[in-house]
Each structure stands twice: as structure tokens, then as C-alpha cells.
Amino acid sequence: MPEYGSIFIRAIIFFIVLIVLTRILGKKQISEISFFEYVSGITIGSIAGEVIMGLDSNIGHGVLAITIFALITLLVDIISLKSKKFRDLVEGKRTIIIKDGKIMEDNLKKEKYSISEIDSLLRQKNVFNMADVEFAILEPKGDLSVLLKKENRPLTPKDMNMKVANDKAPQTIIMDGTIINDAMASAGKDRKWLHTELDKLGVTIENVFLGQVDSYGGLTVDVYDDKMNIPAPQVRPLLLAMMKKCQADLELFALETKSEKAKTMYNKNAKKLDEAIKTLKPYLNG
Structure with missing residues (x-):
């Protein structure tokens, strides 16, 4: 068989093998990886490259070597889930870089990080002043977790004792000009x-x-024509529509209830809301 044909067949075989092994190992292998997973991935890739190019003429040897490394990686992941000590040994431990607003110089030297590198990682977290940081931890996978000092944290509704409705995941109901019925439902x-x-x-x-x-049940759209300006939802017409809906709901509740007391209450409030709509309509319509 010609050399190019042999390389083509080897490449197809190892592509399939790598896809199958990656599926078995899971998404962790394509996300942020630990040092062990990094070494394992490089080794598997190197073996595959050598066999594909024919440096090792026996395809079976290459498949066996890759499978062994994949099984070792899978086994390490399984043991890591069951043993924290083993997980710390393989993946490493987190390191405190800033504690109580003070930089831990010894830990920086231990992890071989410079102040400039830590400063860069902080900027990636939108922190431009180290003095604003209460805690900063270097995770085993190289990420920097940052806790700002209390006075520098963004104000939340909880800080103001405000109750807010829970957010719901947005539903994509139109894609490429086609309505998605399941999302609509x-x-x-x-x-x-x-x-x-x-x-x-x-x-x-x-x-x-x-x-x-x-x-909140509102529709937002992105159109094909980027030069087209989509008008923003108008607050006053929306408020008028909401008031009309509330008034209609009250009338519906009055019809559905069997309690005369509740029926009187619903009709009374529906009439008040109708009067408020008539008064405010000139100001809210358009």
C-alpha cells in the first residue's frame, strides 16, 4: 500500500479511537485540566502521532498504548473521587495568595508566581487594586478565586432587604427565522x-x-440586518397593558368564584382599576 494511503488509514483509525476514549473519559478532558491530565493528554497525542506517521509500524501497539494511558487516567479520576488525599497528590492543593488583604510572599515563591502574574490574574477578575482583595486563592488548575473586601463588593438586593423574583432561563423561540414550538410551549x-x-x-x-x-415574559430579537434599529419596549404602553390585564383577571375571578363576598370584592376592585385606566389612558397610551 502507498505511504500516503497507509497514513490516511492510520489517521482515520486513531481518530475513531481517540473520539471513543475521549467520550469514555468525559468532558473533563476538554475543560480546564489538571497537571496529571495535561501530561496524560500530551502522551496520548504523541503516541497517536507517531503511529499515524508510521514511526511505529504496528497499529495494534499504538492502540494498546493509548488505551493503557486512557485507562490509567480514568482510574486516577475514579480514585480521586473517593480519596481526597489521592486527589491532592495528583491534582495539587489550593494555595492562599492573599489573606486578610495581605500578600503571602512565601506562597508566591512556592508556586513560582510573580507579583505581575498575580496582578494579571486579578485584572482578569476585574480587580485592579490588590488593596481591595480580602482573599485570593490559587486553585489547582491555575485559576485565581477572589473575594473582595466587604466594602468593595457589589451591592445586592439582599443587602438592601429587598425581595426579588427568581430569574428563569431565557427561552429561544426563534432561530434563523424559524419558530421553535417546544421553546414556545x-x-x-x-x-x-x-x-x-x-x-x-x-x-x-x-x-x-x-x-x-x-x-419577565418579554421578547427580545436580533435581526439579520445589523443596521436596522429595533425599538426598545415602551414602558407606558406596557404598564397600560398590564393594568388592563389585571382588570380583566379580576372580572374573570368574579365570574369563577362561588363566594358572594369574594365576587363583590373582585367586582369592586375591577371597577376601581377600570376607572384608574380611564384616567391614566391619555398619559400611558403611546
Whole structure:
């Protein structure tokens, strides 16, 4: 067989072998890897390269060597899940770089990091002043975990004793101009609602590259024409629509309840809300 043909066949065989082994080892091998996984990956790649190029004429030897290294990696992962000591030995331990706002110089030397390198890692975390840091830990995989001092942390609703609704994952209901029915159902929307919202934005489904329903049930779209300006949702018309919906819901509740007391309460509040809508309509419509 010609040399090029042999290389082609070897490459196909080892491509399939590597795909199968990667599937067995899991996604961890293609995410942030530990030092051991880094060495294992390089070794497996080197063996595959040598056999593909024909430096080792026996394909079976190459498959066996790669399989052995893959099994060793898998075995190490399994043992690491069961033993913290073994995991620390293979993957390494985390190292405190900054503690109580003070740089730990001895730990920096131990990990062979310079101040400039730590400064660079902090900037990647949007921290530009080391004095703002309460704690910084160098993880075994090389990431830097940072805890800012309390006065430098972003203010949260919890800090202000505010209760907020839980966010929901956005649902992509339009992709490449095509409606995704399953996502529409998950978002609790129908096509009538979708067409109404698109009419408000002045676009058609065919012009929409991506359309999503956010946590609050609003529609956001990205169109094919990047020069086209999509109008932002108007607050006042939305408020008017919400008031009308609340008024309609109250009337519906009055019809559904069997309690005369509740029926009177619903009708009374529906009438008040209707009066408020009539008063505010000139200011909220458009």
C-alpha cells in the first residue's frame, strides 16, 4: 500500500479511537485540566502521532498504548473521587495568595508566581487594586478565586432587604427565522402573542435571526440586518397593558368564584382599576 494511503488509514483509525476514549473519559478532558491530565493528554497525542506517521509500524501497539494511558487516567479520576488525599497528590492543593488583604510572599515563591502574574490574574477578575482583595486563592488548575473586601463588593438586593423574583432561563423561540414550538410551549406563549409582539417591534419572523423570551415574559430579537434599529419596549404602553390585564383577571375571578363576598370584592376592585385606566389612558397610551 502507498505511504500516503497507509497514513490516511492510520489517521482515520486513531481518530475513531481517540473520539471513543475521549467520550469514555468525559468532558473533563476538554475543560480546564489538571497537571496529571495535561501530561496524560500530551502522551496520548504523541503516541497517536507517531503511529499515524508510521514511526511505529504496528497499529495494534499504538492502540494498546493509548488505551493503557486512557485507562490509567480514568482510574486516577475514579480514585480521586473517593480519596481526597489521592486527589491532592495528583491534582495539587489550593494555595492562599492573599489573606486578610495581605500578600503571602512565601506562597508566591512556592508556586513560582510573580507579583505581575498575580496582578494579571486579578485584572482578569476585574480587580485592579490588590488593596481591595480580602482573599485570593490559587486553585489547582491555575485559576485565581477572589473575594473582595466587604466594602468593595457589589451591592445586592439582599443587602438592601429587598425581595426579588427568581430569574428563569431565557427561552429561544426563534432561530434563523424559524419558530421553535417546544421553546414556545416552555415559555407559556403562543403564536398569536408572538405575532403581536413582532408587530410592536415592526419586524417579521423571516427577518429575525434570534428571538428570546426573558424572565419577565418579554421578547427580545436580533435581526439579520445589523443596521436596522429595533425599538426598545415602551414602558407606558406596557404598564397600560398590564393594568388592563389585571382588570380583566379580576372580572374573570368574579365570574369563577362561588363566594358572594369574594365576587363583590373582585367586582369592586375591577371597577376601581377600570376607572384608574380611564384616567391614566391619555398619559400611558403611546
